[in-house]
Amino acid sequence: MIEVHGLTKRYGDFTAVRDLSLRVGSGEVLGLVGPNGAGKTTTLRCLAGIIPASAGTIHLAGHDLTATPVAAKRALAFFPDEPRLFEYLTVRQHLNFVARIYGVRNHETIAQPLLEEFEIADKADQLPGELSRGMKQKLAIACGLLHGPQVLFFDEPLTGLDPLGIRRMKNSILQRARAGATIVLSSHLLHLLEEVCTHVLILKKGEKIADGTIPEVAARFSQGEPTVNLEEVFLRATGGTEG
């Protein structure tokens, strides 16, 4: 459950996100879309408590991110566009480290299925340097899922993956959503978003242009045409086409 009211993020005089409000219920997947520089990453970093918002309130799983950051962070996981790993920890040691940070008691019994789900169980004693990009991403996700977060943020989760990787990633996301997690992700790959997201929010220059379920948003921009895909909606909404 995510509730955001009036989120604003300023960098000096520049406003990267302006007065953004949104609400995502459990089991829902919200796709943030928008051209480069629209403020998707900035929004996600604010929501994950990485950078403080300039204004607005953020509630994650019932916790106010500003007032009780530690409780809110206990409920969330954030996956940056580039997997960030510790160069010197093996796959298993990463999970061990994260388990201690989050105080996950029986972490071995959780870690092993995760490693298997992401097919890195046989790499358990390797360092990140020996892993391919896709595997690094899997490891980062396994680390994030270890504490069973209720709120998940993915920044461009599908970039850089091969088709099989994309399929697996989509399945993992859908599976967490079905299990009741609240998910926000950003992506450029619009046709893939259509398969994963229940809702979309279109950002342009830091402002919300449209949001709602995919059919709702499509209806707003369809201009009477019966079937309009997300890409067309996106182009129309952000003024990408001449029309």
Next chain:
Amino acid sequence: MLNALLYLRLTSFRNWLLSRVRRLRQPKYLIGAIVGTAYLYFFFIRGFTPHPQQAATTRPMAELQDVLPAAVPADWLPAVAAFGAIALLIVATLMWVVPFERAALGFTEAEIAFLFPAPVTRRSLVHFRLLSSQLRSLAGAGVMVLFSQRWTFLGGNALTHAVGWWFVFSTLSLHFTGANFTLTRLADLGVGGWRRRGLVLGGVAAIVAATWLRLSAASRTLLPGNDANFSTLTNPAIDLTTTAPLSWLLWPLRQVLGPFFAIDARAFWLALSPALAVVTLHYLWVVRSAVAFEDSSVEAAQKRRDRLDAWHAGGRRRSGPAQGRAAPFALGAGGRPELAFLWKNLLSTWPYFTPRVWLGCAGGIILGAVWLRTQPDLRALAVGAGGIALMFAGYTAVVGPQFARQDIRSDLANTDILKTYPLAGWQIILGELLAPAAILTGVLWLTLLAAAVLVGSDPVGPAWLTAPLRIAGAVGLAILAPALALIQLIVPNAAALLFPSWFQATRTRGGGPEVIGQRMIFFFAQMLTMVLALLPAAGLAALLIFILQWLIGPVTAVAVGTAAALVILVGEFTVAVWWLGGRFEKLDLTAELRS
């Protein structure tokens, strides 16, 4: 064609310069630049106390006529020139011995992407590289002039020195490229690897040995008797370098050094043309011997990029470790999360920082020290070793934090992830400080142990330094050591958090005055905080010990003083970590690194 390359070089340089200048709009960079420039100015260009010699350094070319003669006995010059030639010979030899890859001209990835597919001849590419290295030679000459400014014994002036350094750098860089090309040729002919190394080293060694044998017995005496003075030490070197066949090998190198060592204008002009001839020959050699270097350049650029990536990601310059390691201790899921950082950061450093190794060292130190103390003949040595141990402890406390950096400084790239952890900022800071603090504490304890056993060996030391007092003092310092190490580590970590981009800049090469200024500011900040943090603790402890020793005896007084100092240090550390944690929560690394 060369015009385009020249354009690329010059615009890149200009943009680099502009971006630096633009950065000065931020006050922290501006202050750094001002301090750095002032430092350079006072230390190198002007000197704190201008004395007559230095006036000459700023004279223009027109006054080359009356360059000051060497200020120090002229018999220094041959010795210095001899050592210079030997140094050049060693560097040049290494250029033939060390490389084990094919010639790669050090292109960047972007240059490869743009230039290699372009319709450019190989020769133009070589010229392009040479042009780039010329820029570097010029910069190197400029820097070295500043540094050699104070070698007044050399004679000459800033201009002759600049030209002299330019000859040295240019020759070396040309020689490096030429050697690389030639080695690649040789490798293709089947003379590569260890065989080539053996040949080169054997050849040079044979020449040196032959020369040595031809020297008179007097020149061969390396260790003079009691009448040691400067010339008895340097004469063998001078004789060696002026005797054939080594003198033949050194001849071109001496020509290169000629302009630098010229003591007056006449000598300078005379030295100029032979030096030019050597550089020109080098240039012809390089251009003539240019071999296919494209493949190896691509590979080298790739490697360099990987290294850079690894550094950006993990904060270390070397390529990553090859294999995972056993953990330093078992990390259970329960317990303070801060210890997880200790565990993680210990994994990032040498595997020797384990209790077992420490205990082994401690045992060895005790055995050695006790043995030393029982040797009546070696009393002085024992006391000396104890003094050195104490000095080393002080050194560790002061500069140790610069070496033990398994903390925020190597984790900056991961701040985004660290900030999503359900921990308060101060917890992350505290956790990150633990590993280097543990390492420094370990070193401090070992040195204190050595000092405690060795210093004040009873018959020699002062009477009041009784064994119980010595032990009490050592134990007291040992108790304070962790707090001291933690406080010392605060400063560089605060610097990394407050000025991340400075911090990045100070770790990369090629800093301008602002980076030098930043380093100095950091250094002074470190010293100042150390003094400010330690003064209250040390003052109170000293006062308590001084007063209480009359009442409760010196040993108990030391214990009380230690406790008081510990309370103050821990209090200071708590405030600092709490404050730094707040800074960490507000830090936006991307914002900092954009500028």
